[in-house]
Amino acid sequence: xxxxxxxxxxxxxxxxxxxxxxxxxxxxxxxxxxxxxxxxxxxxxxxxxxxxxxxxxxxxxxxxxxxxxxxxxxxxxxxxxxxxxxxxxxxxxxxxxxxxxxxxxxxxxxxxxxxxxxxxxxxxxxxxxxxxxxxxxxxxxxxxxxxxxxxxxxxxxxxxxxxxxxxxxxxxxxxxxxxxxxxxxxxxxxxxxxxxxxxxxxxxxxxxxxxxxxxxxxxxxxxxxxxxxxxxxxxxxxxxxxxxxxxxxxxxxxxxxxxxxxxxxxxxxxxxxxxxxxxxxxxxxxxxxxxxxxxxxxxxx
DNA sequence: GCGCTAC
DNA sequence: GTAGCGCAACGCTCA
DNA sequence: TGAGCG
Numbered sequence: 131x132x133x134x135x136x137x138x139x140x141x142x143x144x145x146x147x148x149x150x151x152x153x154x155x156x157x158x159x160x161x162x163x164x165x166x167x168x169x170x171x172x173x174x175x176x177x178x179x180x181x182x183x184x185x186x187x188x189x190x191x192x193x194x195x196x197x198x199x200x201x202x203x204x205x206x207x208x209x210x211x212x213x214x215x216x217x218x219x220x221x222x223x224x225x226x227x228x229x230x231x232x233x234x235x236x237x238x239x240x241x242x243x244x245x246x247x248x249x250x251x252x253x254x255x256x257x258x259x260x261x262x263x264x265x266x267x268x269x270x271x272x273x274x275x276x277x278x279x280x281x282x283x284x285x286x287x288x289x290x291x292x293x294x295x296x297x298x299x300x301x302x303x304x305x306x307x308x309x310x311x312x313x314x315x316x317x318x319x320x321x322x323x324x325x326x327x328x329x330x331x332x333x334x335x336x337x338x339x340x341x342x343x344x345x346x347x348x349x350x351x352x353x354x355x356x357x358x359x360x361x362x363x364x365x366x367x368x369x370x371x372x373x374x375x376x377x378x379x380x381x382x383x384x385x386x387x388x389x390x391x392x393x394x395x396x397x398x399x400x401x402x403x404x405x406x407x408x409x410x411x412x413x414x415x416x417x418x419x420x421x422x423x424x425x426x427x428x429x430x431x
Numbered sequence: 432g433c434g435c436t437a438c
Numbered sequence: 439g440t441a442g443c444g445c446a447a448c449g450c451t452c453a
Numbered sequence: 454t455g456a457g458c459g
Contacts, residue, residue: 195446358448
C-alpha cells in the first residue's frame, strides 16, 4: 500500500477475514485508504483499543491496548497511567500509515477514548450508547430513543451528534469543554439516561446486568470512564457483512439502520457527502458538563 | 500476527 | 526450516 | 472479592 510519506507493506492481502462476505485483508486496507482523511481527525489524539482477528472473525480475536514490542518505532504511542499506579504504552492512530500497519496486524475494530492526550482525565466527548437487546427492537423505537436524546441534549445546551455503530444501535454524543472529569461526566450521562428511562420504563433500562434488562433497550453510559472506549467513526466492525460505524446527520436518522453501511456503501457515501462530524472538534462549540447538569436539575423541578 | 523454543 | 505455543485488556458496577 | 459487562 503506497502511502504518502511512508510505504507500508500489507502481507497476505488475499486472506479472507470475513468468510460470509468474502472480504479480505486487502478490502480492509482499501477501506482505510478511502476513509483515512475523515477518520484521522477523530482518532489522532486518542489512545486506541484494537480488536484483532488474525484468523478472521469466525475465530477468536483478541483485544489489545498495550503496543506490542514488535510494533515499529514510527508508530506513535502515548504513556497511559493505569489505575493501579503502573502505566501502559497505548497506540495512537495518528496517520494513514499507522492505520494501514494496524490493519496488516489484522486489526478490524478501532475503539477510541472519549478523552485525548491533551487531558486524559477530562473527556472532550460525552457518549451514550443506545444498545438494543440481542433479540433486537423495532427500528422505529431505536430511532425514537435517539431522537429523544437529541431533544434532551438540546434542552441542556449540549450539541448532539449521531453515529450508526455498525452493530445493533446508535451512539449519541456531545462535545465537551474539558471542564469536568470522568466522574462528573459519567454522572451527567447517567442522569440523562435516567431521565429517559423514567419516561419510558417499559422500553428503556440502565440495568447493568443483562438478565435484568429483559427485552428493553439498554442506555449504556459506561463508556464515559477513564480507559473506556467506543467504536471509532468509520471503523469496520467484526461482523459478518463487514459493516462500518457511520457518522450521520440527524436528517438521515428516519431512514437509518445501525448496520446499514458496509465498506462499499461507506466509500460511495464519502464520495458525495462530507463528514457529518466535521465540526465536532470545533472548540467554540464545546459544552460545559456542569452547566448541562444544572439545566437538567432545573428541568426536573 | 509475531517471536521464541524445541526438534 | 518449521510446528507449536503463548501472548495480545482495562475500569467500572453490582452481588 | 470477584463475576459480569462492554
